[in-house]
Amino acid sequence: MSTISTLAEHRVLLDGVSWQTYSALVDESEHAGGRMTYDQGTLEIMSPLMPRESGKRMLGRMIEMFTLLRGIEIRSSASTTFRRTDLKRGFEADESYYIQFAAHIRSKREIDLSIDPPPDLVVEIEMTRSAIDKLRLFASMVIPEVWRYDGNTLWIGSHQKDRYVETKFSHVLPDFPVELAGEFLAQRFDGSETVLIRQFVACVAIK
Numbered sequence: 001m002s003t004i005s006t007l008a009e010h011r012v013l014l015d016g017v018s019w020q021t022y023s024a025l026v027d028e029s030e031h032a033g034g035r036m037t038y039d040q041g042t043l044e045i046m047s048p049l050m051p052r053e054s055g056k057r058m059l060g061r062m063i064e065m066f067t068l069l070r071g072i073e074i075r076s077s078a079s080t081t082f083r084r085t086d087l088k089r090g091f092e093a094d095e096s097y098y099i100q101f102a103a104h105i106r107s108k109r110e111i112d113l114s115i116d117p118p119p120d121l122v123v124e125i126e127m128t129r130s131a132i133d134k135l136r137l138f139a140s141m142v143i144p145e146v147w148r149y150d151g152n153t154l155w156i157g158s159h160q161k162d163r164y165v166e167t168k169f170s171h172v173l174p175d176f177p178v179e180l181a182g183e184f185l186a187q188r189f190d191g192s193e194t195v196l197i198r199q200f201v202a203c204v205a206i207k
Helices: 019-027 050-070 134-140 178-186 193-204
Strands: 002-005 009-014 035-039 042-048 081-084 089-092 095-098 121-125 145-149 154-160 163-167
Touching: 019 035, 019 042, 019 081, 035 134, 042 050, 050 095, 050 121, 050 145, 050 178, 050 193, 089 134, 134 154, 134 163, 154 178, 178 193
Parallel strands: 121 145
Antiparallel strands: 002 009, 009 042, 035 042, 035 089, 081 089, 095 121, 145 154, 154 163
């Protein structure tokens, strides 16, 4: 077991964890204590702290305001646990959204990736790099797009041929102002979050 603690998050890494044990932990209703990522025997439990959570919600609010203003249908799946038994991999994102398949999964109470599509967009806040290669994990589940924020830069990765290629714009949310969102994220500790969201809305609203 290894641990990493920062002002943004606390990570515990466990090796040799069976898929059955991981599944039992996920299914246990009292497992609240951190977000879990599992990759073929390696389990990472991450406990988020305030700087990380403020980043995820700020970015989530901007995504949700953008889609509201542009009339884009989405289905938020937030930090839902996504699992693939055949791959022996699972994760809980910081935020996740169905866009292309929003209508398809709207009425579902549970997602089964053996029959259901994965979310179109996964948001990851990583102030410290995970010991698990999450991009490889996401690629194996064919997540179309991943957004990562490390406290300084908002990075967009588009799924292409089993890997993610950096892009300056979003394919799943065309016209989303990536650079502007990064600027507002950088200001989140300097003033009112409400004011920042209002400024974002003013910038993206269709006149």
